[in-house]
Amino acid sequence: MGFWQGLRSQFLCHLIICYVFLVSGLIINLVQICTLPLWLLNKQVARVNIRLGYCISSQMVAALEWWSGTECTLYTDPESYRLYGKENAVVVLNHRFEMDFLCGWTFCERFGVLGSSKVMAKKELRFLPIIGWMWYFLEIVFCKRKWEEDRRTVAESLQNLHDYPENFWFLLFCEGTRFTPKKHQISMQVAESKGLPKLKYHLLPRTKGFWVTVQNLRGTAAAVYDSNLNFRNNQAPTLVDILNGKKYHADLYVRRIPLEEIPEDEAECATWLHKLYQEKDSFQEHYTQTGRFPGPILTPPRRPWALMNWLFWTCLLLYPLGLFLALLISSGSTLTILASVALCVAASLAVHWMIGQTEINKGSSYGNKEVPLNNN
Ligand SMILES: CC/C=C\C/C=C\C/C=C\C/C=C\C/C=C\C/C=C\CCC(=O)SCCNC(=O)CCNC(=O)[C@H](O)C(C)(C)COP(=O)(O)OP(=O)(O)OC[C@H]1O[C@@H](n2cnc3c(N)ncnc32)[C@H](O)[C@@H]1OP(=O)(O)O
Numbered sequence: 001m002g003f004w005q006g007l008r009s010q011f012l013c014h015l016i017i018c019y020v021f022l023v024s025g026l027i028i029n030l031v032q033i034c035t036l037p038l039w040l041l042n043k044q045v046a047r048v049n050i051r052l053g054y055c056i057s058s059q060m061v062a063a064l065e066w067w068s069g070t071e072c073t074l075y076t077d078p079e080s081y082r083l084y085g086k087e088n089a090v091v092v093l094n095h096r097f098e099m100d101f102l103c104g105w106t107f108c109e110r111f112g113v114l115g116s117s118k119v120m121a122k123k124e125l126r127f128l129p130i131i132g133w134m135w136y137f138l139e140i141v142f143c144k145r146k147w148e149e150d151r152r153t154v155a156e157s158l159q160n161l162h163d164y165p166e167n168f169w170f171l172l173f174c175e176g177t178r179f180t181p182k183k184h185q186i187s188m189q190v191a192e193s194k195g196l197p198k199l200k201y202h203l204l205p206r207t208k209g210f211w212v213t214v215q216n217l218r219g220t221a222a223a224v225y226d227s228n229l230n231f232r233n234n235q236a237p238t239l240v241d242i243l244n245g246k247k248y249h250a251d252l253y254v255r256r257i258p259l260e261e262i263p264e265d266e267a268e269c270a271t272w273l274h275k276l277y278q279e280k281d282s283f284q285e286h287y288t289q290t291g292r293f294p295g296p297i298l299t300p301p302r303r304p305w306a307l308m309n310w311l312f313w314t315c316l317l318l319y320p321l322g323l324f325l326a327l328l329i330s331s332g333s334t335l336t337i338l339a340s341v342a343l344c345v346a347a348s349l350a351v352h353w354m355i356g357q358t359e360i361n362k363g364s365s366y367g368n369k370e371v372p373l374n375n376n
């Protein structure tokens with residue numbers, strides 16, 4: 001094991017990374033709270049939150065790109081490539097991996113839209129410290145996965161994006177939850193009852209969120225980016241793997257589909273999405289068979305900004321930590337030392353819980369329950 005690999009697996013390094021993420025994240029959350037009055041006075045000024053959000057999310061991107069050294073390859077056509085990052089788009093991505101959101105963020109970073117990236121997220125993520133709290137200020141669209149309630153709130157949140165000052169990508173996991181064998185089996189029963197062909201690599205897509213997104217972003221977004229992600233050698237990295245500095249290789253296949261090509265009528269739009277998922281399934285099959293996606297490779301290089309932001313926060317926050325530790329030891333007060341240890345334990349538990357949110361085996365039961373099927 002080389003020096004660099006040895007360092008990356010050191011627990012002390014993981015502690016420092018988590019400390020920097022937690023403290024900088026909370027500082028940025030605090031600054032975000034201070035921007036609250038701006039939303040009443042001037043929405044466009046309040047959107048300075050794009051930069052604040054970048055300071056948080058780019059730390060995770062830096063961990064993936066620079067700490068773990070994970071490589072991300074993009075398969076796409078050159079015509080479309082020219083437009084990435086220069087227009088608003090709806091991204092439709094498969095939802096099979098714990099690190100799919102982070103690979104998505106990496107491509108956002110490389111095309112310069114990380115701070116403004118959006119997602120339709122389950123409402124439970126709102127309560128996630130740092131990332132969830134940051135999302136309040138980034139106009140993320142939250143859903144309860146209850147259509148009767150979501151149809152109005154989701155549409156309203158999407159309408160707010162009409163005057164967005166920067167190009168954004170709006171990520172939609174149409175499968176609505178992450179792939180598990182049980183969820184797959186149940187969703188294929190639903191597919192059968194609806195007379196739809198079975199999918200091998202995807203859950204049956206939920207069509208309502210896609211339709212409401214496309215309808216509300218017409219005139220704002222120019223295209224849908226149909227995207228398929230896989231990791232080489234059948235690997236499925238976790239956030240802990242990334243923290244441990246393990247290197248992976250992600251492959252992303254992206255097709256640009258102009259938004260005008262998507263039917264306006266709800267039923268036709270649903271049929272269109274089902275067809276898209278059948279195509280996505282065939283791309284995954286191609287990947288399984290050949291180890292690559294079709295078409296040319298055009299990978300944007302990683303940029304230094306995420307790393308620089310990370311180094312900035314690390315330098316800024318390590319000094320007070322060192323000072324604090326020195327004072328703590330010299331104080332000799334048992335009570336202060338015990339209180340500090342208790343604080344560290346609480347912080348570790350919080351990080352552990354946050355990391356747990358990314359784990360599929362701790363995922364929700366959405367899509368896990370057998371539904372009564374009427375075969376008409
Ligand atoms: C160049 C580079 C390109 C790309 C780079 C890639 C990406 C980068 C882009 C951006 C990055 C940005 C951010 C990333 C950061 C973090 C993201 C992290 C995670 C957040 C993600 C989530 O939280 S996913 C979960 C939440 N999101 C969704 O659920 C979206 C999809 N869902 C929907 O659209 C739903 O329709 C809904 C939520 C709007 C409403 O759900 P509800 O369940 O109430 O209604 P549905 O209509 O969907 O369901 C009822 C119908 O479904 C049928 N049914 C029943 N059981 C099943 C089943 N098991 N499977 C499928 N279908 C089922 C039922 O029969 C009903 O049918 P109808 O015929 O009546 O429709």
Ligand SMILES: CCCCCCCC/C=C\CCCCCCCC(=O)OC[C@@H](O)COP(=O)(O)O
Nearest residue numbers: 021059060063131177178354355357358363364
């Ligand atoms: C710089 C490195 C910092 C290391 C410390 C990191 C601590 C931060 C931990 C977690 C950040 C999580 C951010 C986003 C979480 C996205 C989770 C996700 O993908 O949601 C799943 C959702 O789609 C469907 O959920 P279900 O499958 O139905 O359940």
